[in-house]
Amino acid sequence: MADTAPPTDADPTLAELLATHPHLQTDPTCGLVFEGVALNAIADAVGTPCWVMGAGTLRHRLRRMQAAMQAAGLNVGIHYAVKANDHTAVLSLIGEEGHGADIVSGGELARTQRAGIAAGRVVFSGVGKTDAELEQAISLGVGQINVESAEELAIISAIASRLGRTAKVALRVNPDVDAKTHAKITTGLAANKFGIPFADAAALYAHAASLPGVQPVGFATHIGSQILTAAPYRAAYARVATLVRSVRDSGLSVEVVDCGGGLGISYRTEAEGQPEALAGAIRAELGDLGVRLAIEPGRWLAGPAGVLLSSVILRKEQGMAAPFLVLDSAMNELLRPSMYDAWHGILPLAPQAFSQPTELAHVVGPVCESGDTFARDRLLPRLERGARVAILDTGAYGSVMSSTYNSRPLAAQVLVEDGRWKVIRHRQTVEELWQDETMPSHLAGHA
Numbered sequence: 001m002a003d004t005a006p007p008t009d010a011d012p013t014l015a016e017l018l019a020t021h022p023h024l025q026t027d028p029t030c031g032l033v034f035e036g037v038a039l040n041a042i043a044d045a046v047g048t049p050c051w052v053m054g055a056g057t058l059r060h061r062l063r064r065m066q067a068a069m070q071a072a073g074l075n076v077g078i079h080y081a082v083k084a085n086d087h088t089a090v091l092s093l094i095g096e097e098g099h100g101a102d103i104v105s106g107g108e109l110a111r112t113q114r115a116g117i118a119a120g121r122v123v124f125s126g127v128g129k130t131d132a133e134l135e136q137a138i139s140l141g142v143g144q145i146n147v148e149s150a151e152e153l154a155i156i157s158a159i160a161s162r163l164g165r166t167a168k169v170a171l172r173v174n175p176d177v178d179a180k181t182h183a184k185i186t187t188g189l190a191a192n193k194f195g196i197p198f199a200d201a202a203a204l205y206a207h208a209a210s211l212p213g214v215q216p217v218g219f220a221t222h223i224g225s226q227i228l229t230a231a232p233y234r235a236a237y238a239r240v241a242t243l244v245r246s247v248r249d250s251g252l253s254v255e256v257v258d259c260g261g262g263l264g265i266s267y268r269t270e271a272e273g274q275p276e277a278l279a280g281a282i283r284a285e286l287g288d289l290g291v292r293l294a295i296e297p298g299r300w301l302a303g304p305a306g307v308l309l310s311s312v313i314l315r316k317e318q319g320m321a322a323p324f325l326v327l328d329s330a331m332n333e334l335l336r337p338s339m340y341d342a343w344h345g346i347l348p349l350a351p352q353a354f355s356q357p358t359e360l361a362h363v364v365g366p367v368c369e370s371g372d373t374f375a376r377d378r379l380l381p382r383l384e385r386g387a388r389v390a391i392l393d394t395g396a397y398g399s400v401m402s403s404t405y406n407s408r409p410l411a412a413q414v415l416v417e418d419g420r421w422k423v424i425r426h427r428q429t430v431e432e433l434w435q436d437e438t439m440p441s442h443l444a445g446h447a
């Protein structure tokens with residue numbers, strides 16, 4: 001994710017952004033259209049900021065991912081990474097399309113159950129699962145728990161034994177492979193907190209086979225997110241394949257390999273990661289092992305399927321320098337630019353905006369942090385107070401990373417499908433900001 005300090009000449013033009021986002025079109029009368037719905041119509045009815053998720057785009061990408069695996073002759077289970085976008089409507093769609101889920105908390109597990117995804121199709125990952133979360137998962141019979149340490153293996157064995165259950169576990173191995181992504185979202189380096197050191201994995205697998213309450217079924221690995229080339233996948237999966245062979249040579253059975261590592265998308269001008277390349281890496285390194293395979297994509301499926309609608313609160317002139325366009329959305333909605341210096345495309349909603357002359361502008365939010373900046377020196381048509389924009393590729397790690405910082409209520413969410421749209425989360429009210437607070441009695445008189 002080469003996202004930092006963008007020189008402007010590296011930016012795609014508005015027309016190029018449209019070309020790389022086929023679910024978006026411009027219409028001369030209603031402006032920017034998303035999966036057949038005018039985004040202005042949604043903003044008129046619901047207001048801004050507003051997340052819009054396109055069910056058609058999500059379905060299309062799920063099917064493309066599955067087709068790439070099948071074309072490579074692989075039978076790969078897709079476990080959608082719930083953390084990318086955990087709305088129950090999104091999870092229901094994933095279940096409806098026949099896929100499972102990858103979760104990292106009891107909350108995510110509860111959401112999958114609410115959405116009707118069978119517990120047997122859920123894989124529980126994460127470096128620190130609480131006892132309560134493990135009890136919940138084991139009682140529900142989740143398909144697989146990816147174990148991230150020797151300590152956790154002992155805890156799972158004890159909890160499952162106490163419950164009279166046998167938990168299917170895979171050991172998540174840290175392959176110590178550089179995924180060539182942003183430092184904050186790499187997961188497969190030895191220095192990262194995730195997974196079991198490669199050198200310890202075979203012995204721990206044998207130990208797992210001797211423990212009560214757990215059945216080791218295979219290995220998992222994960223090297224990071226926003227991966228754009230096949231080489232890191234091949235390096236990681238080659239290491240896992242070595243492990244599978246050596247464990248089998250010792251007489252133990254290995255049935256499953258979970259091939260983690262999130263394919264990247266095209267935020268700026270980078271070429272999108274190709275499911276076919278991922279499938280090729282899996283087939284080349286693991287295809288002849290006779291194991292059940294699984295992947296756990298989040299961003300690649302959901303990212304391009306969402307936009308964040310915002311309005312310009314005001315245009316703050318800076319003399320000869322680029323103006324600040326202050327939006328009504330901020331880092332509390334979309335954290336990625338502040339957190340990772342991430343670049344997101346910004347398109348105006350107005351009809352004809354694409355044919356107007358452009359200027360350089362800084363696009364910021366109203367939150368009291370200088371890091372509350374969506375874009376610096378961005379080439380956009382002149383946008384006045386009240387103009388609306390769509391911030392692109394925000395379907396993954398967008399709404400889920402929102403907060404109410406600065407007492408800003410959570411934005412509304414809308415789902416578009418087949419030319420229709422529906423509110424799937426109402427805009428939080430100001431009163432809802434404090435509805436779960438309780439007041440110490442000696443202060444209550446002032447409230």
Ligand SMILES: Cc1ncc(COP(=O)(O)O)c(C=O)c1O
Nearest residue numbers: 081125225226262296297298299
């Ligand atoms: C264990 C695990 N699974 C799945 C994912 C989803 O990754 P992505 O959204 O890049 O596909 C992540 C995030 O990096 C992860 O850590």
Ligand SMILES: N[C@@H](CCCC[NH3+])C(=O)O
Nearest residue numbers: 083185225336340396397
């Ligand atoms: N939140 C990150 C991705 C983290 C992936 C989860 N391990 C992002 O927005 O890019």
